[in-house]
Amino acid sequence: xxxxxxxxxxxxxxxxxxxxxxxxxxxxxxxxxxxxxxxxxxxxxxxxxxxxxxxxxxxxxxxxxxxxxxxxxxxxxxxxxxxxxxxxxxxxxxxxxxxxxxxxxxxxxxxxxxxxxxxxxxxxxxxxxxxxxxxxxxxxxxxxxxxxxxxxxxxxxxxxxxxxxxxxxxxxxxxxxxxxxxxxxxxxxxxxxxxxxxxxxxxxxxxxxxxxxxxxxxxxxxxxxxxxxxxxxxxxxxxxxxxxxxxxxxxxxxxxxxxxxxxxxxxx
Amino acid sequence: xxxxxxxxxxxxxxxxxxxxxxxxxxxxxxxxxxxxxxxxxxxxxxxxxxxxxxxxxxxxxxxxxxxxxxxxxxxxxxxxxxxxxxxxxxxxxxxxxxxxxxxxxxxxxxxxxxxxxxxxxxxxxxxxxxxxxxxxxxxxxxxxxxxxxxxxxxxxxxxxxxxxxxxxxxxxxxxxxxxxxxxxxxxxxxxxxxxxxxxxxxxxxxxxxxxxxxxxxxxxxxxxxxxxxxxxxxxxxxxxxxxxxxxxxxxxxxxxxxxxxxxxxxxx
Numbered sequence: 072x073x074x075x076x077x078x079x080x081x082x083x084x085x086x087x088x089x090x091x092x093x094x095x096x097x098x099x100x101x102x103x104x105x106x107x108x109x110x111x112x113x114x115x116x117x118x119x120x121x122x123x124x125x126x127x128x129x130x131x132x133x134x135x136x137x138x139x140x141x142x143x144x145x146x147x148x149x150x151x152x153x154x155x156x157x158x159x160x161x162x163x164x165x166x167x168x169x170x171x172x173x174x175x176x177x178x179x180x181x182x183x184x185x186x187x188x189x190x191x192x193x194x195x196x197x198x199x200x201x202x203x204x205x206x207x208x209x210x211x212x213x214x215x216x217x218x219x220x221x222x223x224x225x226x227x228x229x230x231x232x233x234x235x236x237x238x239x240x241x242x243x244x245x246x247x248x249x250x251x252x253x254x255x256x257x258x259x260x261x262x263x264x265x266x267x268x269x270x271x272x273x274x275x276x277x278x279x280x281x282x283x284x285x286x287x288x289x290x291x292x293x294x295x296x297x298x299x300x301x302x303x304x305x306x307x308x309x310x311x312x313x314x315x316x317x318x319x320x321x322x323x324x325x326x327x328x329x330x331x332x333x334x335x336x337x338x339x
Numbered sequence: 340x341x342x343x344x345x346x347x348x349x350x351x352x353x354x355x356x357x358x359x360x361x362x363x364x365x366x367x368x369x370x371x372x373x374x375x376x377x378x379x380x381x382x383x384x385x386x387x388x389x390x391x392x393x394x395x396x397x398x399x400x401x402x403x404x405x406x407x408x409x410x411x412x413x414x415x416x417x418x419x420x421x422x423x424x425x426x427x428x429x430x431x432x433x434x435x436x437x438x439x440x441x442x443x444x445x446x447x448x449x450x451x452x453x454x455x456x457x458x459x460x461x462x463x464x465x466x467x468x469x470x471x472x473x474x475x476x477x478x479x480x481x482x483x484x485x486x487x488x489x490x491x492x493x494x495x496x497x498x499x500x501x502x503x504x505x506x507x508x509x510x511x512x513x514x515x516x517x518x519x520x521x522x523x524x525x526x527x528x529x530x531x532x533x534x535x536x537x538x539x540x541x542x543x544x545x546x547x548x549x550x551x552x553x554x555x556x557x558x559x560x561x562x563x564x565x566x567x568x569x570x571x572x573x574x575x576x577x578x579x580x581x582x583x584x585x586x587x588x589x590x591x592x593x594x595x596x597x598x599x600x601x602x603x604x605x606x607x
Contacts, residue, residue: 078346079354081441086347087421088477089357120478121485151429153355161419164484173349197468199479208476209356210388211467216432217389 074175083171085155089208091171092116093153096134097179097301099336101144106131108264112205113152119204122156124170137176147179149302153207179302186329188307188321189225189298193287194218196229196236196259203258212239226298228311231259234284238298241306242266245285246295246324255282265299265332272331278324291315295322304336305329342443351439353423357476359439360384361421364402365447365569367604369412374399376532380473381420387472390424392438405444415447417570421475447570454597456575456589457493457566461555462486464497464504464527471526480507494566496579499527502552506566509574510534513553514563514592523550533567533600540599546592559583563590572604573597 084090094113097104114127134150141148153173159165198211216239219227226238235243236254242263245252251273256262273280290296296308296316305328307321321329352358362381365372382395402418409416421441427433466479484507487495494506503511504522510531513520519541524530541548558564564576564584573596575589589597 074349077349079349079351081342081345081347081421081443083347083354084481086351086354086423087361087475088481089475090478090481093355120482153349155354162484164481164488175349195468199467200463200465201479206478207355207357208478210358210474210476211469213352213356213358213432214388216430220432 077173079171079173080158082158082161083155084157084159084165084168085153085171085207087161088156089206089210090120091153091155091207092120092122092205093151093207094205095301096150096152097336098134098138098143098148098150100147101138103131103134103150104336105264105268106134108267109152112262112264113154116205117154119201120156120206122154122170124154124172130174133174134176137174141176143176143178147181149177149179151175151177155207182303185225185303185306188309190223190310190313191226191228191238191298191308192219192222192224192312193230193235193290194227196231198229201258202236202260203256203262205261215239224310225306226308228290230287234286235290236260236284241298241300243285244269244297244299245290245293246322247289247293249324250279250281251324252281252283252285252293254284263299263301265301265304268332268335269299269305269328272328272335276327276331278328293317295325297321297325297328304332345441347439347441348426350426350429351423352425352427352433352436353421353439353475355429356424357474357478358388359421359423359475360388360390360473361419361475362473363569364418364420365604366402366406366411366416366418368415369406371399371402371406371418372604373532373536374402376535377420380530380532381422384473385422387469388424388474390422390438392422392440398442401442402444405442409444411444411446415449417445417447419443419445423475450571453493453571453574456577458578458581459492459494459496459506459566459576460487460490460580461498461503461558462495464499466497469526470504470528471524471530473529483507492578493574494576496558498555502554503558504528504552509566509568509571511553512537512565512567513558513561514590515557515561517592518547518549519592520549520551520553520561522552531567531569533569533572536600536603537567537573537596540596540603544595544599546596561585563593565589565593565596572600
């Protein structure tokens with residue numbers, strides 16, 4: 072249906088309780104990138120929040136159909152998938168409900184400047200203990216991103232117990248002495264699909280990986296620092312809290328991974 | 340408008356980002372209980388999440404009008420008020436938007452059995468670090484309440500660093516040697532309106548208060564344990580994780596506060 076006709080009930084648990092999960096899938100010239108990985112993660116998120124949706128695997132076809140109907144099947148686009156528990160009482164633990172499934176496509180608004188590098192700030196990670204579930208409970212991320220915007224920078228990196236976990240909508244990678252470092256997949260970060268692809272590319276290119284968290288004071292002492300996310304791929308970080316990372320320019324491993332990711336995604 | 344006609348956009352930030360706050364106000368035979376306190380807290384929540392709504396003070400009249408139109412102005416009812424950032428891009432930090440204000444009244448479904456006492460479980464408090472803001476990001480609370488329901492009990496009490504913070508929708512009070520204990524108002528609990536009223540009643544009745552958190556192992560060694568919330572008022576807790584609190588019956592101070600609360604609210 073036309074977006075303007077789409078209507079959510081004010082009693083939808085997604086509106087009243089952040090009681091839902093979501094995915095954003097990139098499509099490159101009509102090809103959905105890593106959609107099996109996205110749907111597998113969606114199933115894990117649904118299981119974690121106890122929402123039963125039997126037909127998640129059919130969403131790949133639905134997404135492709137929506138791209139066609141919106142004439143986005145030859146263009147770069149994103150597919151947004153959100154599932155909530157559905158319409159139910161405003162009690163903490165509601166009775167059975169029929170889940171709300173919302174799928175929408177949008178043309179990709181390319182922000183090419185991002186691949187040349189961004190600045191970031193750090194903020195305390197006060198989010199809940201299950202950031203591995205991709206829930207719609209994004210207010211802490213939104214508030215942190217607003218603080219980044221206030222400071223005129225692109226992103227805020229969360230610090231928990233002295234270590235970088237992730238950004239408000241990105242995973243974080245460092246490079247030190249030729250090794251790529253990133254937070255291990257645990258309850259404090261989202262296991263990003265782009266993160267997974269990056270680690271696969273490192274292995275393919277023979278770049279050593281260490282899934283160990285980066286201490287905050289090390290951030291600007293790294294040789295390179297970059298972010299990954301579904302829509303913007305690989306983003307060099309040039310400054311942290313107004314201090315340059317190394318020489319303040321995108322590093323060679325970052326550049327190599329950017330190119331490798333571009334090649335992979337465009338032929339996917 | 341009729342509830343069935345109310346329609347929220349799927350691009351409302353309340354649906355996509357839990358980007359909103361709420362209040363539930365009790366009305367006793369048409370009189371809104373402590374509505375100035377609820378609206379003051381709503382203003383604090385809005386400021387904390389940076390949503391600007393200038394006319395919060397007019398909501399008292401709107402709520403009263405809604406009670407009249409729904410023929411609830413002589414009955415016990417609840418007024419639900421939710422404000423979100425409004426319709427905006429699905430970016431972490433959106434541009435300016437017109438906030439969505441949703442106000443709904445419902446007849447109160449009295450659960451009289453609650454005042455005779457309930458059982459609870461304890462669970463780790465994995466919620467975010469700003470539980471003092473009454474946001475719609477309630478999924479952690481919903482998941483905890485589901486676990487309580489699984490165990491056949493009424494409520495889950497959250498444990499952070501070994502101490503009880505609050506329940507999924509209640510504040511928690513203990514009684515030991517005649518003193519009423521409850522978690523101090525900080526970032527880890529919601530400053531409940533019923534909690535505030537309870538402390539006022541204690542002062543009026545000459546019951547000593549200590550705003551200090553209760554260690555989890557002390558829960559069943561207390562003389563009395565009770566919960567407070569807007570809709571169910573004062574709820575004795577008789578068992579924690581299947582162990583009786585004291586003799587497993589509502590205690591005398593709990594009973595005294597239940598009666599005092601009832602008298603106060605019915606003549607408000």
